[in-house]
Amino acid sequence: xxxxxxxxxxxxxxxxxxxxxxxxxxxxxxxxxxxxxxxxxxxxxxxxxxxxxxxxxxxxxxxxxxxxxxxxxxxxxxxxxxxxxxxxxxxxxxxxxxxxxxxxxx
Amino acid sequence: xxxxxxxxxxxxxxxxxxxxxxxxxxxxxxxxxxxxxxxxxxxxxxxxxxxxxxxxxxxxxxxxxxxxxxxxxxxxxxxxxxxxxxxxxxxxxxxxxxxxxxxxxxxxxxxxxxxxxxxxxxxxxxxxxxxx
Numbered sequence: 001x002x003x004x005x006x007x008x009x010x011x012x013x014x015x016x017x018x019x020x021x022x023x024x025x026x027x028x029x030x031x032x033x034x035x036x037x038x039x040x041x042x043x044x045x046x047x048x049x050x051x052x053x054x055x056x057x058x059x060x061x062x063x064x065x066x067x068x069x070x071x072x073x074x075x076x077x078x079x080x081x082x083x084x085x086x087x088x089x090x091x092x093x094x095x096x097x098x099x100x101x102x103x104x105x106x
Numbered sequence: 107x108x109x110x111x112x113x114x115x116x117x118x119x120x121x122x123x124x125x126x127x128x129x130x131x132x133x134x135x136x137x138x139x140x141x142x143x144x145x146x147x148x149x150x151x152x153x154x155x156x157x158x159x160x161x162x163x164x165x166x167x168x169x170x171x172x173x174x175x176x177x178x179x180x181x182x183x184x185x186x187x188x189x190x191x192x193x194x195x196x197x198x199x200x201x202x203x204x205x206x207x208x209x210x211x212x213x214x215x216x217x218x219x220x221x222x223x224x225x226x227x228x229x230x231x232x233x234x235x236x237x238x
Contacts, residue, residue: 048187049187052187053182053184053189053190054186056190056225059190059221060222063217066214067211067214070210070214077204077213080214081200085201088194088197
């Protein structure tokens with residue numbers, strides 16, 4: 001019972017985290033527009049492309065893991081796909097943050 | 107043995123293994139019908155594509171060309187970016203039409219195979235756009 005409760009809290013936390021991140025990005029872009037700065041330059045679009053490319057390949061592994069554990073997790077089909085999509089968004093957020101912090105390397 | 111030759115052998119072996127595994131799992135019944143046929147066709151397409159690209163790399167290495175440069179990295183990133191967005195929408199569609207799939211494993215397996223197909227298609231489109 002406690003596990004299910006923790007699971008629901010974790011799920012809500014992840015959704016709120018992604019939503020807050022989206023709002024943060026939106027405010028940053030709005031402030032850039034107000035200052036007359038470009039919202040996206042060559043570097044930021046390259047970071048975005050690299051992060052999403054990497055997260056695409058990582059998310060394939062996430063789906064394989066989800067498929068493998070689909071029986072033991074005993075989740076509903078819509079829950080399973082929902083977690084997968086949230087996982088994809090989370091992977092993208094993490095990879096984008098790492099690339100943004102560490103910078104682009106060959 | 108060169109690295110690319112090893113990759114060629116591994117890809118060929120893995121494709122055969124996956125196809126054989128799929129036939130064994132479906133108990134040799136209804137393999138060439140409906141969704142099963144589509145899955146087997148996608149497995150074969152992915153295998154052939156991987157084999158051809160590994161073969162091309164091997165040929166380029168033989169000719170003394172560099173296999174990875176700045177342009178190829180750019181193509182990889184751009185195609186990955188488009189594939190990520192497209193696969194998000196694809197999973198959304200799978201979510202909407204989840205009742206059409208016989209079981210969860212088929213649904214997730216089909217989704218993964220479709221993702222790899224999307225990645226290949228986006229790579230071809232990005233390559234064509236850059237070349238034009």
